[in-house]
Amino acid sequence: MVHKGQNGLFDALTTKGTAFTREERAELGLLGLLPYAVKTLDDQVAHTYQEFSRRRDDLDKHIYLRALQDRNETLFYRLLAGHVEEMLPIVYTPTVGEACERFSDIYRRPRGLFVAYPDRGRLREVLRNRPNRDVDVIVVTDGQRILGLGDQGIGGMGIPIGKLSLYTLIGGIDPARTLPVVLDVGTDNVERLEDPNYLGWRHRRIGDDEYYAFVDEFVTAVREELPEVLLQWEDFATPHALPILERYREEMLTFNDDIQGTAAVTLGALQGAARVAGRPLAEQQVVMLGAGSAGIGVLEMIRQEMVAQGLSDAEAAERIWVVDIDGLLTDDRTGLSDGQRRFAQPAERVEDWDGTGLADVVHRVEVGVLLGLSTAAGAFTEEIVREMAGKTDRPIIFPLSNPTSRAEAHPRELDEWTDGRALVATGSPFAPVERGGKARRIAQCNNVYIFPAMGLAVTAARATRVTDEMMRVAARTLGEASPALADPAEPLLPAWEDVPEIATRIATAVAVQAVKDGVAPEMSEDEVAEAVRRTRWTPEYR
Ligand SMILES: NC(=O)c1ccc[n+]([C@@H]2O[C@H](COP(=O)([O-])OP(=O)(O)OC[C@H]3O[C@@H](n4cnc5c(N)ncnc54)[C@H](O)[C@@H]3O)[C@@H](O)[C@H]2O)c1
Ligand SMILES: O=C(O)C[C@H](O)C(=O)O
Numbered sequence: 001m002v003h004k005g006q007n008g009l010f011d012a013l014t015t016k017g018t019a020f021t022r023e024e025r026a027e028l029g030l031l032g033l034l035p036y037a038v039k040t041l042d043d044q045v046a047h048t049y050q051e052f053s054r055r056r057d058d059l060d061k062h063i064y065l066r067a068l069q070d071r072n073e074t075l076f077y078r079l080l081a082g083h084v085e086e087m088l089p090i091v092y093t094p095t096v097g098e099a100c101e102r103f104s105d106i107y108r109r110p111r112g113l114f115v116a117y118p119d120r121g122r123l124r125e126v127l128r129n130r131p132n133r134d135v136d137v138i139v140v141t142d143g144q145r146i147l148g149l150g151d152q153g154i155g156g157m158g159i160p161i162g163k164l165s166l167y168t169l170i171g172g173i174d175p176a177r178t179l180p181v182v183l184d185v186g187t188d189n190v191e192r193l194e195d196p197n198y199l200g201w202r203h204r205r206i207g208d209d210e211y212y213a214f215v216d217e218f219v220t221a222v223r224e225e226l227p228e229v230l231l232q233w234e235d236f237a238t239p240h241a242l243p244i245l246e247r248y249r250e251e252m253l254t255f256n257d258d259i260q261g262t263a264a265v266t267l268g269a270l271q272g273a274a275r276v277a278g279r280p281l282a283e284q285q286v287v288m289l290g291a292g293s294a295g296i297g298v299l300e301m302i303r304q305e306m307v308a309q310g311l312s313d314a315e316a317a318e319r320i321w322v323v324d325i326d327g328l329l330t331d332d333r334t335g336l337s338d339g340q341r342r343f344a345q346p347a348e349r350v351e352d353w354d355g356t357g358l359a360d361v362v363h364r365v366e367v368g369v370l371l372g373l374s375t376a377a378g379a380f381t382e383e384i385v386r387e388m389a390g391k392t393d394r395p396i397i398f399p400l401s402n403p404t405s406r407a408e409a410h411p412r413e414l415d416e417w418t419d420g421r422a423l424v425a426t427g428s429p430f431a432p433v434e435r436g437g438k439a440r441r442i443a444q445c446n447n448v449y450i451f452p453a454m455g456l457a458v459t460a461a462r463a464t465r466v467t468d469e470m471m472r473v474a475a476r477t478l479g480e481a482s483p484a485l486a487d488p489a490e491p492l493l494p495a496w497e498d499v500p501e502i503a504t505r506i507a508t509a510v511a512v513q514a515v516k517d518g519v520a521p522e523m524s525e526d527e528v529a530e531a532v533r534r535t536r537w538t539p540e541y542r
């Protein structure tokens with residue numbers, strides 16, 4: 001619906017700005033409110049691209065695009081769609097990390113919901129005030145673990161905004177049906193607390209009892225106001241992430257992207273890598289640096305895959321080695337969570353080792369797959385990588401920590417230290433690596449390959465739960481689209497221009513699985529495909 005007059009001009013979801021025709025201007029009471037010239041959407045795209053290109057640094061570019069999004073969403077998405085590879089790192093990782101750190105400084109206009117602890121008891125009212133009535137997808141964070149940048153308090157809001165932009169760009173979710181949310185439960189980031197510009201509740205983070213009660217009030221309000229919405233949890237600190245997921249996942253349509261989305265994309269990328277390496281996952285020794293919710297989530301899915309390939313639970317666990325800040329996870333360690341304990345090696349297996357750091361593990365184990373979800377920049381050192389490369393023909397090495405400044409290794413180094421034999425995927429985007437005069441694109445193993453498709457799937461299928469099997473199907477469908485399957489010299493994951501198409505494929509397969517799992521109304525495969533097609537929103541003036 002297009003509003004009349006000034007209001008219509010400033011409604012970002014429906015405005016056409018200078019593209020309102022003479023007739024529309026007359027009909028909508030806009031005569032005189034716009035400069036005379038009438039532009040087309042394509043003219044506007046060309047113009048905004050030119051302006052975008054004039055911004056000096058990436059944060060300026062981010063600010064420019066965010067302002068455009070607040071002004072004219074159709075134009076924003078049309079511009080993005082034509083320049084995905086160039087603009088993804090601007091609206092999303094890594095630049096969104098900086099935008100979160102500087103959120104209060106660069107703040108211009110509100111977007112979504114700021115759900116603050118002092119408003120507890122009134123969250124139903126807060127939810128009712130939401131800017132968009134009908135919502136398909138909520139992304140919510142509490143800002144405590146923003147990428148590998150730690151606690152950003154309210155600044156974490158940049159992440160739900162960025163992720164939802166990709167739900168639309170890649171998954172075709174109507175931007176009028178998205179809702180970014182930040183739970184403002186204080187911050188322990190002293191820099192933010194002392195910053196006069198800080199826009200959040202200036203308070204230390206609340207204790208766990210108050211915290212879980214507040215999350216519960218929020219979830220209750222969401223379920224009352226938007227009973228069918230997909231609620232995606234994002235960038236919660238590990239001690240809260242899994243308890244929250246387990247508390248709500250059987251009761252409503254919800255998933256945790258850092259745990260489940262990351263696992264699915266990693267498994268997808270490993271599918272291509274294992275094929276090129278000529279060795280199935282179940283025959284690999286896997287080493288993970290980092291035992292947070294992301295790392296453990298990935299390993300859970302890897303173990304399930306190894307079991308699907310014929311191993312017992314125990315045999316799979318034997319092949320998985322997890323190293324955290326205190327060294328290898330072993331069963332004599334205290335203070336491990338249940339999730340971590342499932343991957344703890346028997347202490348006697350390592351009793352004659354000199355140490356249990358990453359270098360020791362790589363030295364002792366015939367490691368074929370090395371994964372990093374640790375935030376430990378540079379932790380995959382030359383010595384470690386060279387040692388691993390001596391043990392296997394095609395070492396599979398994924399430095400997955402974000403943003404770029406937290407990556408466990410640079411792909412150029414991995415290429416050099418392994419004479420080009422390493423099969424690499426990174427969490428953040430990196431420039432192509434040159435070898436023998438040829439530039440090779442580096443796959444970005446980031447949950448952005450999964451969550452937009454998941455949103456499209458559950459929206460189209462009207463699913464009521466996100467099952468593990470739906471996540472596995474997403475991983476498998478992505479894995480089958482790996483360019484490396486056809487040509488081992490190609491990247492492990494599809495190119496960005498193909499990703500919206502592949503998201504449709506993933507969404508269709510996931511929606512079919514939702515029906516099979518009994519968490520979506522009965523539909524034939526054709527009906528599912530048609531529902532997915534119909535759900536997809538495209539940026540054009542209507
Ligand atoms: N590529 C993706 O799609 C993706 C998805 C989710 C998370 N991530 C990234 O993964 C990282 C971790 O996320 P998380 O939520 O699990 O974080 P977390 O802080 O809970 O976990 C970090 C883990 O790494 C360990 N660690 C930290 N420093 C270390 C060091 N120097 N040596 C060895 N181990 C060390 C910690 O002990 C902990 O087990 C973040 O950088 C995040 O951006 C990437
Ligand atoms: O946000 C990203 O780029 C991926 C992931 O969700 C992360 O937390 O690092």
Ligand SMILES: [Mn+2]
Nearest residue numbers: 147234235258
């Ligand atoms: Mn995340």
